[in-house]
Amino acid sequence: METENSSISRAEEIKVLANEAFQARKYAQAIDLYTQAIELNSQNAVYWANRAFAHIKREEYGSAIQDASKAVEVDPKYSKGYYRRGTAYLAMGKFKEALKDFQQVKKLSPNDPDAARKLKECEKAVMKLKFEEAISVPESERRSIADSIDYRSIGTGPNSSSVPTEVAVAAVAVAVVAAVMMIVGTAAAIVVAIILVVALVVLGARWWGGRGGGVFHKGQVHDLDVEPQYSGARIDGDVVTLDFVKKMMDDFKNQKCIHKRYAFQIVLQMRDMLRALPSLVDINVPDGNHFTVCGDVHGQFYDLLNIFELNGLPSDENPYLFNGDFVDRGSFSLEVILTLFAFKCMSPAAIYLARGNHESKSMNKIYGFEGEVKSKLSDTFVELFAEVFCCLPLAHVINEKVFVVHGGLFSVDGVKLSDIRAIDRFCEPPEEGLMCELLWSDPQPNPGRGPSKRGVGLSFGGDVTKRFLQENNLDLVVRSHEVKDEGYEIEHDGKLITVFSAPNYCDQMGNKGAFIRFEAPDLKPNIVAFSAVPHPDVKPMAYANNFLRMFS
Numbered sequence: 066m067e068t069e070n071s072s073i074s075r076a077e078e079i080k081v082l083a084n085e086a087f088q089a090r091k092y093a094q095a096i097d098l099y100t101q102a103i104e105l106n107s108q109n110a111v112y113w114a115n116r117a118f119a120h121i122k123r124e125e126y127g128s129a130i131q132d133a134s135k136a137v138e139v140d141p142k143y144s145k146g147y148y149r150r151g152t153a154y155l156a157m158g159k160f161k162e163a164l165k166d167f168q169q170v171k172k173l174s175p176n177d178p179d180a181a182r183k184l185k186e187c188e189k190a191v192m193k194l195k196f197e198e199a200i201s202v203p204e205s206e207r208r209s210i211a212d213s214i215d216y217r218s219i220g221t222g223p224n225s226s227s228v229p230t231e232v233a234v235a236a237v238a239v240a241v242v243a244a245v246m247m248i249v250g251t252a253a254a255i256v257v258a259i260i261l262v263v264a265l266v267v268l269g270a271r272w273w274g275g276r277g278g279g280v281f282h283k284g285q286v287h288d289l290d291v292e293p294q295y296s297g298a299r300i301d302g303d304v305v306t307l308d309f310v311k312k313m314m315d316d317f318k319n320q321k322c323i324h325k326r327y328a329f330q331i332v333l334q335m336r337d338m339l340r341a342l343p344s345l346v347d348i349n350v351p352d353g354n355h356f357t358v359c360g361d362v363h364g365q366f367y368d369l370l371n372i373f374e375l376n377g378l379p380s381d382e383n384p385y386l387f388n389g390d391f392v393d394r395g396s397f398s399l400e401v402i403l404t405l406f407a408f409k410c411m412s413p414a415a416i417y418l419a420r421g422n423h424e425s426k427s428m429n430k431i432y433g434f435e436g437e438v439k440s441k442l443s444d445t446f447v448e449l450f451a452e453v454f455c456c457l458p459l460a461h462v463i464n465e466k467v468f469v470v471h472g473g474l475f476s477v478d479g480v481k482l483s484d485i486r487a488i489d490r491f492c493e494p495p496e497e498g499l500m501c502e503l504l505w506s507d508p509q510p511n512p513g514r515g516p517s518k519r520g521v522g523l524s525f526g527g528d529v530t531k532r533f534l535q536e537n538n539l540d541l542v543v544r545s546h547e548v549k550d551e552g553y554e555i556e557h558d559g560k561l562i563t564v565f566s567a568p569n570y571c572d573q574m575g576n577k578g579a580f581i582r583f584e585a586p587d588l589k590p591n592i593v594a595f596s597a598v599p600h601p602d603v604k605p606m607a608y609a610n611n612f613l614r615m616f617s
Contacts, residue, residue: 076105080112087119090575095119110140117149120518121156123548127520129153144173144180151187157520158427160190186611210448211336216329291324300327305334305410307378313407317366317400320601328403328442332449335406338413339456345485346458347465348386348417350585358386358469359580360545360553360564361421364395364433367600368568368578369404375595376580379408379415386461388545388564389421389471389504393432394571396607397600399441402450420457421471421546422504422521425494436608455491459503466540466588473506473544474525474533475499476514482537496521507547508556508563527557534560541590543581552579552594562590569597571605 083098099116106112117132130153136146151166167184174180291299298312313323350356357376362369377383387405392398408416422428429435429451438446460470462482474480480499488500495501505522509515512526530542542561547554548570554563568578582591 072105076102076109076112079105080115083115083119087115087122090122090573092119092122096123108139110136110143110146113139114143114145114149117146117153121149121153124156125518126153126157127516128518130520142173144170144177147173148180151183153520155187155190156431158431160187160194163187164191190610209452210445211333211452214329214333214445214449216326216333291326295324297321297323298327299324300330303330303334305331305407307411310404310407310411314370314404317397317404318370322441323403325442325446328446329449331403331406331410332446332453334410336449336453336456338409339418339453339458340491342456342458343486344459344488344490345482346417346461348384348461348463350384350464350583350588352586354382354585356384356386356463356583356585357580358388358543358564358583359566360388360578361390361567362387362395362401363390363423363567363570364392364398364401364437364605365567365597365600366395366397366400366404367598368566369401371595371598372566372578372580375593376582379412381412381414384415384417386417386419386463386469387566388469388543389419389457390423390545391418391421392434393423393428394605394609395567396433396437396603396605398434398437417461418457419461419469419471420454420459420490420504422494424454424457426451427493431610433606433609436610440608451493455493457490459488459490459500460485462539463583464585464588465538467543467583468534468537468539468541469543470503471544472502472504472522472546473508474529474542475502475506476523478529478532479536480533505546508544508561510556527560530557530561540588543590548574548576549579550576552577553581553592562592564592568595573605 079098079102083095083102086092086095086098096116096119099112099119102109102112103116113132113136117129117136120126120129120132130150133146133150133153136143136149140146147166147169151163151170154160154163154166164184164187167180167187170180171177171184297316298309300306300309313327316323348356359372373379379385391402391405395401405416405418409418423432423434426435429447434450435447438450460468462468468482484499485503490500494504502522505517505519507518507522507524508530509524509526512528514526514529515524517523534540534542540560542557543564544561545564545566547563547565548567549563549565552565552568555561556563562581564579564581565576566578566580568576570576577594577596579592579594582593583589584591
């Protein structure tokens with residue numbers, strides 16, 4: 066009994082240290098300390114829930130769900146266990162699962178106004194999801210928004226007018242009635258709502274068909290005049306020049322917008338360029354030349370400008386690879402993606418871009434890019450960016466020696482580079498398979514494979530990395546996807562490097578950023594770390610899902 070009491074007392078002491086580490090935003094240290102407390106007393110639900118919270122801060126949502134589930138197993142009446150699990154489900158976009166947990170929180174804490182508020186917001190999110198599912202068009206019937214747009218003729222004439230008034234009024238009326246009935250929530254009301262939604266879809270389809278396919282249909286509209294008072298960057302003809310990109314970056318730096326006509330041109334030219342690329346791109350760096358690899362930028366435009374200050378602008382003589390997660394969380398994601406796209410349009414050999422897990426509809430809807438694009442440009446651009454993101458390559462190989470991918474390696478051995486080249490990437494990321502693992506997986510210190518701490522993909526050990534390199538005659542894996550205190554981490558006996566280029570991530574992690582500069586022919590990695598720079602007073606996640614911001 067005395068030994069047991071001693072263990073419980075020591076566990077409480079360690080919990081205090083863990084809480085202090087958490088408050089200091091040293092989340093990895095906090096996780097280690099909570100783990101020690103759990104080892105001494107595994108029947109304390111608080112330890113499990115607190116460790117779940119630390120995992121959430123590190124975006125390790127799979128591990129957070131496991132810990133929170135253990136907390137409610139230990140104490141089914143401990144509301145914070147359900148709260149933490151619901152938050153993790155929410156961050157993964159699993160709104161229905163989150164709703165169940167927040168309903169339980171409200172049941173356990175009926176007089177808690179915060180619990181009631183979060184439950185109400187979660188119910189709204191689930192209702193919105195049901196509504197979107199009801200009106201969604203099957204993938205096989207979906208029309209490309211890009212194919213309906215010609216940036217040379219985005220009209221102001223009569224054929225490019227908005228939806229006719231009678232159609233708009235009818236559509237709004239149907240939508241309002243349907244939404245009200247779905248909110249009521251009875252079975253009969255939902256059936257009626259679905260019928261009304263179908264009527265709305267048919268109405269819209271008939272108008273769309275009569276218009277020939279879209280608001281910006283080619284050949285149906287007149288040239289869009291750039292207003293005389295517009296003083297921003299301009300593209301002369303079809304060629305994106307360095308002068309234009311510099312002017313655009315300077316405008317962005319001063320929080321000015323680019324004209325939609327030029328934004329359309331950049332994104333549409335980018336789409337055509339990316340569609341022609343394979344899923345695995347080979348990069349050749351001649352002897353005596355260098356090549357720079359950057360990790361996640363996550364909408365931190367001013368830190369992107371700092372990278373260019375430190376390492377020079379992208380050019381044929383100073384090429385870059387940005388390894389995914391250009392957008393989301395940071396509130397200057399549009400500026401980041403248009404800058405990277407513009408450099409690619411200017412000179413395809415100056416910059417290479419890989420897809421990250423955040424170049425997807427589901428992530429953009431939750432973590433801010435969708436809201437930012439709607440705010441700064443329009444809804445049309447949301448769909449357009451979603452299409453273009455599906456065209457991004459999944460991986461790159463530098464001089465047949467360095468394999469660069471956003472996430473990591475695979476759940477099975479024997480994957481060859483030819484298998485990656487053969488992936489049909491023109492879709493939203495699936496929840497399993499090679500494409501999912503390339504975007505989501507993480508390295509682990511132990512050999513073999515394990516479950517993903519994120520809840521998607523997997524964790525893989527140094528032996529997995531070694532076999533993949535040997536089987537494909539490669540020397541090194543470079544990946545991103547994870548915040549690192551120094552901006553990078555070398556693992557797996559030097560055979561794997563993580564690089565992360567968003568310093569002081571989300572204005573709270575205190576980490577450095579980094580990039581890797583390779584010199585041919587030996588391709589020895591030269592890692593450069595850097596600190597965050599000031600940015601305008603627009604908080605990270607400013608455009609994120611309202612419900613998610615409640616937990617940030």
